[in-house]
Amino acid sequence: xxxxxxxxxxxxxxxxxxxxxxxxxxxxxxxxxxxxxxxxxxxxxxxxxxxxxxxxxxxxxxxxxxxxxxxxxxxxxxxxxxxxxxxxxxxxxxxxxxxxxxxxxxxxxxxxxxxxxxxxxxxxxxxxxxxxxxxxxxxxxxxxxxxxxxxxxxxxxxxxxxxxxxxxxxxxxxxxxxxxxxxxxxxxxxxxxxxxxxxxxxxxxxxxxxxxxxxxxxxxxxxxxxxxxxxxxxxxxxxxxxxxxxxxxxxxxxxxxxxxxxxxxxxxxxxxxxxxxxxxxxxxxxxx
Amino acid sequence: xxxxxxxxxxxxxxxxxxxxxxxxxxxxxxxxxxxxxxxxxxxxxxxxxxxxxxxxxxxxxxxxxxxxxxxxxxxxxxxxxxxxxxxxxxxxxxxxxxxxxxxxxxxxxxxxxxxxxxxxxxxxxxxxxxxxxxxxxxxxxxxxxxxxxxxxxxxxxxxxxxxxxxxxxxxxxxxxxxxxxxxxxxxxxxxxxxxxxxxxxxxxxxxxxxxxxxxxxxxxxxxxxxxxxxxxxxxxxxxxxxxxxxxxxxxxxxxxxxxxxxxxxxxxxxxxxxxxxxxxxxxxxxxxxxxxxxxxxxxxxxxxxxxxxxxxxxxxxxxxxxxxxxxxxxxxxxxxxxxxxxxxxxxxxxxxxxxxxxxxxxxxxx
Numbered sequence: 001x002x003x004x005x006x007x008x009x010x011x012x013x014x015x016x017x018x019x020x021x022x023x024x025x026x027x028x029x030x031x032x033x034x035x036x037x038x039x040x041x042x043x044x045x046x047x048x049x050x051x052x053x054x055x056x057x058x059x060x061x062x063x064x065x066x067x068x069x070x071x072x073x074x075x076x077x078x079x080x081x082x083x084x085x086x087x088x089x090x091x092x093x094x095x096x097x098x099x100x101x102x103x104x105x106x107x108x109x110x111x112x113x114x115x116x117x118x119x120x121x122x123x124x125x126x127x128x129x130x131x132x133x134x135x136x137x138x139x140x141x142x143x144x145x146x147x148x149x150x151x152x153x154x155x156x157x158x159x160x161x162x163x164x165x166x167x168x169x170x171x172x173x174x175x176x177x178x179x180x181x182x183x184x185x186x187x188x189x190x191x192x193x194x195x196x197x198x199x200x201x202x203x204x205x206x207x208x209x210x211x212x213x214x215x216x217x218x219x220x221x222x223x224x225x226x227x228x229x230x231x232x233x234x235x236x237x238x239x240x241x242x243x244x245x246x247x248x249x250x251x252x253x254x255x256x257x258x259x260x261x262x263x264x265x266x267x268x269x270x271x272x273x274x275x276x277x278x279x280x281x282x283x284x285x286x287x288x
Numbered sequence: 289x290x291x292x293x294x295x296x297x298x299x300x301x302x303x304x305x306x307x308x309x310x311x312x313x314x315x316x317x318x319x320x321x322x323x324x325x326x327x328x329x330x331x332x333x334x335x336x337x338x339x340x341x342x343x344x345x346x347x348x349x350x351x352x353x354x355x356x357x358x359x360x361x362x363x364x365x366x367x368x369x370x371x372x373x374x375x376x377x378x379x380x381x382x383x384x385x386x387x388x389x390x391x392x393x394x395x396x397x398x399x400x401x402x403x404x405x406x407x408x409x410x411x412x413x414x415x416x417x418x419x420x421x422x423x424x425x426x427x428x429x430x431x432x433x434x435x436x437x438x439x440x441x442x443x444x445x446x447x448x449x450x451x452x453x454x455x456x457x458x459x460x461x462x463x464x465x466x467x468x469x470x471x472x473x474x475x476x477x478x479x480x481x482x483x484x485x486x487x488x489x490x491x492x493x494x495x496x497x498x499x500x501x502x503x504x505x506x507x508x509x510x511x512x513x514x515x516x517x518x519x520x521x522x523x524x525x526x527x528x529x530x531x532x533x534x535x536x537x538x539x540x541x542x543x544x545x546x547x548x549x550x551x552x553x554x555x556x557x558x559x560x561x562x563x564x565x566x567x568x569x570x571x572x573x574x575x576x577x578x579x580x581x582x583x584x585x586x587x588x589x590x591x592x593x594x595x596x597x598x599x600x601x602x603x604x605x606x607x608x609x610x611x612x613x614x615x616x617x618x619x620x621x622x623x624x625x626x627x628x629x630x631x632x633x634x635x636x637x638x639x640x641x642x643x644x645x646x647x648x649x650x651x652x653x654x
Contacts, residue, residue, distance in 0.1 A: 180379040183346050186366040187373040188444065189396030194367075198392075202383050 027262070033255035044251055052256035062240070066260070069237040072151070073219040076158045077212045083159065084166030084211065089200075091167075092174035103171070106164050118157050118228045122148065149231035157225030162218055166211040173207025174200070209276050213269065220265055237261050297322040297480045298343065298448055303352035305338050305504075312338040314504040315352065320448075320497075325474050325481040327491040330501035331527070336484045339501075340450050343482060344373050356447055367396070372441030372479075376453040378433040380425040386412075386436055387421035393444035411439040414473060431462045438470070442477060449474070449481040455490065467494060488528045492516060500524050518561075519573060522654055530576035532622045535653060538568045545645055548572055552617040556594045558648035569653040576625040578647035581612065581633065587640035595642045598622070600633045614641060 034052055037045040056062045087106075091099060109117060124130045125147040132144040147153070177200060185195040223238035230236075235243075237257065244254035296319035305313040313335040320326045328336035341347040343354060345366035353360050361369055372393075380389050390408045399407065412418050415435035425433055434454060441449055454470070455463045471494045474481050485491055491498050492512045500507040500515060500523075508515055508524045519525035522533065536550040545557040546564050550572065558572060589595045598614035601621065610632055612624045624641065633639055 178377065178379065180375045180377060181381060183344075184373060184375060184379040184381075185392070186346075187344055187369075187371055187450075188393035188440070189367045191365075191367055194396070199381060 030255045030258050033251050034259045036252040036255075038250055038252045042249065052253045053260070055253060056256060056260060062257070065235055065240055066237050066264070068235075069220055069261075070264075072155065072158070072236060073216050075155060076162060076219045077215050079155065079159055080163055080166040080215050081208060081212065084163055085170055085204075085208070088167045088170035088174055088207075091171050103168075106167055109160070109164060114161060114224060115228075117160065118224055121153065121157060121229055125153065148229060149234070151230070151234050153229040154226050154234050154236075157229045158219055158222065161222070161225065162215045165214050165218070169211035169214065170204060170207045173204045173210075177203045209272075213272060217265060217269070220261065295322050296320060297357055298482070299355040299358075300339070301353045301355065303339070303342065303354060304350050305335070305342060305347060306350045311504050313342075313349075314506075316506045318499060318506065318509065320480060320482065322480055323478045324496040325471070325483060325494055326497045326499065327495040328482065328484045328499050328501060329486070329488065329491040329527075330507075331486055333503075334501040335504035336486075336499075336501050337452055338504075340452055340482055340484050343448065344371055344450055345369055370444065370447045372444060372446035372449045374434075374437050374441050374449070374451040374454045376457055378425075378430075378437045378457075380433055380436055380440070382425055384425075385421065386423050386425065386428075389425065389436060390421075390440045390443055392440060397444060407443050408439075411443040412436075414442065414476070415439045416469075430458055431466060434458065434466060435469075438473065442473070442479065446479065449479050451481065451483045453484055453486070456485070456487070463490075470494065492528070500527065502527075518649060519651070521651060522571060522573075525573045525649075525651075530623055530625060532572075532574045532576060532579075534572040534574065534620070534622070536570055536572055538564050538566050538570055541566055546570075546650060548648075548650070550620070552596070552620050554596045554616070556596075556643075556648060557645040558650050559646040561650075564650060564652075570650045571653050573649045573651060574622075574643055574647060576611070576623040577627075578643055579622065579624040579626075580642045581614065581624055581626050581639045582642065583631075583633070584638050584640055587642075589640075590642065593642050593644050594648065595640055597638060597640055600635055600637045600639060603633065603635065605632065614639065 033044075035048045035050070037047040037049065037051065039045055091102060094102075096102075122129060126132070127144040127146065127148075131147070132141075135141045136144065181199050181203070182195050185199050186192070190198060220236075221238055223236065223242050226234050226236045226239050227242070230239075238261075241254050241257050241261070244250045244257065298320040300316060300318040302315050302317060303313060304311070304315045328339055330336050338347055342349050343356075345361070345364065349362060353362055355361065356369070381392070384392070387408055390411055391404050394404045394407060408421065409418070412420065415438050417432060417435050417439070420428065420432075420436075425436065428436065434457075437454070451470070455466050458466060467490055470483075474494075483490070483494065495512050497509060498512055498515045499509045502523050508520045510518075515524060516528055519528065519531075525531045525533070534550045534556075536548040536556070538546055539549045539555060540547040541560065541564060544560055546560050547555050547557055548570060549555050556572065564570060584597070587595075596616060598616045600612055601615040602613040604611045608627070610626050612626060612633065614622050614624055616622060622641070
């Protein structure tokens with residue numbers, strides 16, 4: 001063995017220890033907790049039993065929330081792809097000098113607190129919000145229309161949060177496409193649209209799939225948009241965990257739900273990796 | 289030299305291209321004959337690639353017209369021009385197999401399925417890469433990828449084959465080999481080819497006609513031997529080969545010769561090709577290979593040739609030949625490339641130099 005084979009490990013050490021301390025250990029705690037018992041008094045009793053998991057699958061109440069979470073995540077991914085590809089493609093084709101400024105604007109929402117951004121929809125779409133206020137003023141309606149607290153507004157909040165991730169992922173992979181490939185396709189008889197279908201679209205798919213994975217995972221684990229913009233029937237799995245742990249201080253059950261979510265996401269990512277290759281994500285960041 | 293009987297297949301008429309305020313191609317007329325290989329030669333930024341891209345439709349001319357087979361194609365969209373384009377970086381589709389790459393153009397030409405397979409196989413045989421149909425471009429070497437790009441361009445039987453510095457990404461030895469191959473293929477197919485390069489050796493060895501460009505302007509057009517031997521200006525002579533530029537003044541003109549007094553005070557005879565009269569300021573262009581250097585003691589001047597004396601100032605041995613810088617009087621230096629008929633001369637050695645009048649080419653001093 002070469003004497004300097006320790007070097008890569010030394011370079012990795014800081015981030016590895018951070019991941020270990022801040023991620024691996026807490027997750028282990030959660031897994032351990034998920035087997036504990038909760039006494040009627042509220043105390044947590046160390047144990048090894050599957051009661052918390054059994055409780056989750058006892059009736060359809062909890063699995064329904066899990067299924068809803070997955071469904072909303074897929075819907076969000078789909079909408080983000082459709083709504084994200086168009087601006088990404090626009091940035092890619094645009095020759096304006098302000099391209100960099102536009103890209104910066106895409107990042108702009110990240111400079112404002114996620115909670116504030118989400119809450120601001122209440123000021124726009126709430127009963128006393130901007131839209132209702134305006135419609136009342138011009139006399140189109142007499143009582144405010146109730147627009148908030150349904151699945152549509154939850155999706156809206158999620159898309160607002162996640163769209164930039166999708167746009168940037170797609171944009172980066174589009175930028176990586178050699179423009180002479182398009183010219184070659186055109187010279188061989190493709191119309192602009194056919195060249196897009198033959199060259200641009202397939203070559204940008206790595207970016208699309210990277211964006212999909214990112215959006216999917218982030219959606220499945222988020223709880224703010226449903227909490228702020230959703231009604232009682234729009235809870236997602238993270239809201240459930242939040243309510244168990246913060247609301248009723250039921251750590252064992254909350255942990256069990258977390259482990260179930262984690263396993264499900266792991267299974268999805270693993271399958272994705274199996275068929276699409278997770279390194280696609282890294283490829284899309286290689287640019288040129 | 290003139291093969292003017294053939295029909296021009298590509299014609300540029302008053303073609304001009306501006307990018308904003310920058311003129312990429314200055315107004316020019318240029319014809320390309322059917323079946324010929326024409327090289328656009330010049331340093332980078334001279335407009336040669338822009339000219340090519342205008343034929344392909346990838347750039348729109350600011351002014352002027354382009355005709356292919358007598359039809360004005362300015363407004364024909366790219367995909368309706370039947371052209372084969374070969375790019376410097378090959379531009380193979382990385383997500384498609386070699387078969388799909390080569391068959392790409394056929395797919396958009398409604399060629400029946402059975403014919404596609406047959407045509408692709410034939411094209412791959414022509415570029416001497418049979419049997420790679422199922423591989424991906426990334427599995428092939430650079431030279432092989434360029435062959436595939438060639439197969440992809442010729443399989444559609446284009447009216448004109450456009451090549452944009454196709455060999456410049458290859459290493460030296462491979463480039464030589466590919467150059468011969470492109471040349472053979474072009475002759476075999478007889479397809480009109482426009483070849484863009486900044487490499488004079490490529491241009492001289494392959495072309496039927498060379499168009500030398502600089503700063504968007506046409507400098508000279510003609511067969512390689514004319515452009516090389518009879519450059520019309522300083523730039524062309526300087527860009528192609530190793531030239532000596534000797535300033536002088538015409539002191540006498542007769543039927544056969546123009547006598548020029550050069551800076552050293554010597555009078556050299558140049559062949560009279562017309563156009564010069566006594567008193568003209570001229571520049572005499574002599575290729576470094578055209579001078580012969582002899583040892584002083586063995587030198588016997590040949591009747592009718594120019595001869596003068598000099599001293600070896602610098603030399604570099606280049607294997608097949610030796611490159612000398614020979615100092616004449618008056619601080620004037622000439623570059624001589626000698627095929628080493630006798631021996632290598634020493635630094636400081638006095639030599640006699642001889643050059644035939646028909647190798648002394650005159651241009652007006654710019």
